[in-house]
Amino acid sequence: MLGVAGAGGVGARAGVVWLMVTTVPGLEDVVLREACERLDVLEADLRFGNVGGRVSLRIPEDQLGRVFALRSIEHVIEIIRVFEIERDRRGLDQIYNGVYGCSIPLGSTFRVTCERIGEHEFTSLDVQRVAGQAIVDRYGRKVDLKSPETIVRVDVAHNLCIVGVQRTRSSLRIRYPRAFQHRSALNPVIAYAMLRIADVKPGDRVLDAFCGGGTIIIEAAQAFEGLELIGIDVSPKSIEGAWRNSEAAGVRDKVKFMVGDSRRIGRVLPVGFKIDKVVSNLPFGIRSGRLEVIPKIYGEFLASLRPLLKDDSRVCLLTVHKDLMENICASLGYDILESKQILHGGLRAWIILLKPSMGG
Secondary structure, three states: OOEOOOOOOEOOEOOEEEEEEEOOOOOHHHHHHHHHHHOOOOEEEOOHHHOOOEEEEEEEHHHHHHHOOOOOOOEEEEEEEEEEOOOOOHHHHHHHHHHHOOOOOOOOEEEEEOOEEOOOOOOHHHHHHHHHHHHHHHHOOEEOOOOOOEEEEEEEEOOEEEEEEEOOOOOOOOOOOOOOOOOOOOOHHHHHHHHHHOOOOOOOEEEEOOOOOOHHHHHHHHHOOOOEEEEEEOOHHHHHHHHHHHHHHOOHHHEEEEEOOHHHHHHOOOOOOOEEEEEEEOOOOOOOOOHHHHHHHHHHHHHHHHHHEEEEEEEEEEEOOHHHHHHHHHHHOEEEEEEEEEEEOOEEEEEEEEEEOOOO
16 A cells, blocks of 8 residues: 655655656546556655645656656656645745745756645735745746746645646647647547556457547557557548548557448448447537537447447446436446546546446
């Protein structure tokens, strides 16, 4: 059982680095599972500072480089110090003193960024101002807002101030230069999490029946070995874009994309074709203004999919329509194994894992 990293005091420990990694809120357990597979995790806190989407990890210092290969995270911040503050204006003086007392590894220029969560009598800009002044007063370094050598994070989470150095300049969710940007493109971090939740394994035949620009299929090709990967979309433009994205990602020879209707999958795939895992980001119908057609799309898709599944097949779907999905599954012979709530594009969404009902 992993210990929980403490909130107070200085994060330094001989030979150990203390990190805060960020992810999509709701996927913290996926981060921990992946981290434990790739790193020697000494301690962890799944909602660091009582904030979703933040996981703290203490790992051996010589393993820091491995962290940047994790596919379930977006940013990496090396924590220097965490201390308590008041939520009123006194908190700004405490932030100044706390930052001034930190030993921060700085380049010749720096910038302070702040994310503030909770109710306070000051703003994020106030935090950046006083923290930046503390660093200038102690170290005499210059501020460079555009291209600093060091990005210092001074986050405020409720009654905690978290001081660290951001080790990522761009988000780790950027896997490759996208040649085609689908209007409903999925964050690859979510795609990876869905593939993990579906328990994709070598030898699996994996289908995305609403593949859009190909994010899920391309993520599977990059993250896993020995898969047969098929993406289907009703839009020829999207399929063309998915092929272009697979080329940009260097996995074109590992994937297959086809134009087809997800509501009539049997017409697209060969007779007798069976699928091990289905992983798809379903249409929400919110931005398109077509909410009324969503029940029909979901129902016809799951009905057409059912004959292509084996008893041990798994279907992992992302949707905002949890109740609708539960009702359709009950009527079409699917059991819901798991429902995980996440934040996706500012919306409350669910990753739902299904299996065919026995004898259904």
